[in-house]
Amino acid sequence: MDIIFYHPTFDAAWWLNALTTALPGARVREWQPGDNEHADYALVWHPPVEMLHGRELKAVFALGAGVDSILSKLKANPEMLPEHIPLFRLEDTGMGQQMQEYAVSQVLHWFRRFDDYQALKQQARWEPLPEYQHDEFTIGILGAGVLGSKVAEALRPWGFPLRCWSRSRKAWPGVESFAGKEELPAFLNNTRVLINLLPNTPETVGIINQTLINQLADNSYLLNLARGVHLNEEDLLSALESGKLKGAMLDVFSREPLPAESPLWAHPRVAMTPHVAAVTRPPEAVDYIAHTIGQLEAGNAVSGQVDRARGY
Numbered sequence: 001m002d003i004i005f006y007h008p009t010f011d012a013a014w015w016l017n018a019l020t021t022a023l024p025g026a027r028v029r030e031w032q033p034g035d036n037e038h039a040d041y042a043l044v045w046h047p048p049v050e051m052l053h054g055r056e057l058k059a060v061f062a063l064g065a066g067v068d069s070i071l072s073k074l075k076a077n078p079e080m081l082p083e084h085i086p087l088f089r090l091e092d093t094g095m096g097q098q099m100q101e102y103a104v105s106q107v108l109h110w111f112r113r114f115d116d117y118q119a120l121k122q123q124a125r126w127e128p129l130p131e132y133q134h135d136e137f138t139i140g141i142l143g144a145g146v147l148g149s150k151v152a153e154a155l156r157p158w159g160f161p162l163r164c165w166s167r168s169r170k171a172w173p174g175v176e177s178f179a180g181k182e183e184l185p186a187f188l189n190n191t192r193v194l195i196n197l198l199p200n201t202p203e204t205v206g207i208i209n210q211t212l213i214n215q216l217a218d219n220s221y222l223l224n225l226a227r228g229v230h231l232n233e234e235d236l237l238s239a240l241e242s243g244k245l246k247g248a249m250l251d252v253f254s255r256e257p258l259p260a261e262s263p264l265w266a267h268p269r270v271a272m273t274p275h276v277a278a279v280t281r282p283p284e285a286v287d288y289i290a291h292t293i294g295q296l297e298a299g300n301a302v303s304g305q306v307d308r309a310r311g312y
C-alpha cells in the first residue's frame with residue numbers, strides 16, 4: 001500500500017515514521033511537487049491541487065476536524081478529487097479533550113465574574129460582587145457533533161442548564177436538544193453563554209449576527225471555537241457596545257492572523273487565542289487513520305466520511 005503525505009507545517013519525518021510503524025508494510029512518502037507516482041491513500045492539509053489531481057486514490061484524509069478549506073478548494077477545482085473518492089476527516093483524536101478544557105475554563109471564568117474582578121483590579125478597587133446563580137447561566141452549544149458532545153459532557157457536572165442546537169435531535173442526558181432552523185429562536189431564548197462548534201458551511205456562514213445575538217439573554221457571553229466566518233465581527237462589537245453582550249472569547253477570526261488594525265485586539269471585553277482551541281495531536285491522529293485504513297482495506301463500514309454536498 002502506498003501513502004502520500006502533505007502538510008505545510010507538520011514534521012513530515014515524524015509522520016512518515018509513525019505511519020510506517022502503525023501500518024506495517026505500507027510505503028509512506030512525503031509528496032513533493034512533480035511526484036505523480038502511484039498512491040492508494042493521501043493524508044493532507046491545504047494540499048496543492050496537483051498533489052491529488054488525476055489520482056485514483058482509495059481515500060483522502062484531511063488532517064483536521066474542519067474540512068472547509070479543502071472543500072472550498074474542491075469547489076474551485078472539482079477535478080482535484082472526483083466525487084467517488086471518499087474524503088475523511090479527524091473525529092476527535094484528542095481535540096474533544098482540548099475543547100472541554102477551553103470551554104469549561106472560560107465558562108467558569110465568566111460565571112465566577114473573573115472578567116469583572118480583572119476590570120476592578122485595573123482601577124485598584126476592592127469590591128465583592130453579587131454571585132451569579134447556575135440557573136441564570138444557561139449554556140447553549142451551537143453544533144452538537146463530535147466536539148459539541150464532548151463539551152456538553154464536560155459542562156454537565158457543573159450544574160448549568162445545558163442545551164444544544166443541531167440539524168437532528170439529540171438524546172443526551174441533561175441536555176435540552178433543539179433541532180433545525182425553526183427551533184433556533186427557542187434555543188437562543190434565555191441562553192446566557194453561547195458556544196459555537198458548528199462547521200463552516202454555506203448555511204452557517206455569518207450565523208452569529210445581530211439578529212441572533214439579540215435573541216440571547218441580556219448580558220450574555222460568546223465563545224467562538226469553530227470558525228471566524230460564523231461571526232459578524234461588526235455585529236459583535238455593536239452588541240458589546242450596547243451591553244447586550246457582556247464579553248466574548250474568540251479563538252477564530254474572519255481573517256487569520258487577525259490584522260493589526262482590528263478593533264478586537266484592544267477591546268477590553270474581548271479575549272482571544274490564535275486558533276489553538278484544539279490542535280491535531282499527531283499520535284492520536286495516526287492511530288485513528290491507521291485504524292480507519294485497516295477497516296477500509298477489510299471492507300468494513302467506517303465513520304468520519306465527509307458529506308461533500310452537505311459541506312461537512
Ligand SMILES: NC(=O)C1=CN([C@@H]2O[C@H](COP(=O)(O)OP(=O)(O)OC[C@H]3O[C@@H](n4cnc5c(N)ncnc54)[C@H](O)[C@@H]3O)[C@@H](O)[C@H]2O)C=CC1
Pocket residue numbers: 065066067091092095142143144145146147148165166167168180181197198199200201203204225226227251252275276277278279312
Ligand atoms: N478552533 C479550533 O481549534 C478548531 C475548530 N474546529 C471546528 O469545529 C467544527 C465542529 O467539529 P466537529 O464537532 O468535529 O463537527 P461535526 O461534524 O461532528 O459536528 C457538526 C455539528 O453541527 C451541526 N450542524 C451543521 N450544520 C448545521 C446547520 N445548518 N444547522 C444546525 N446544525 C448544524 C451538525 O448537526 C452537528 O451536530 C469543525 O467543523 C471546525 O470548523 C475543529 C477543531 C479545532
Ligand SMILES: O=C(O)C(=O)CO
Pocket residue numbers: 063064065066067275276278279280
Ligand atoms: O482541525 C481543525 O479544523 C482546526 O481548526 C485545527 O486547528
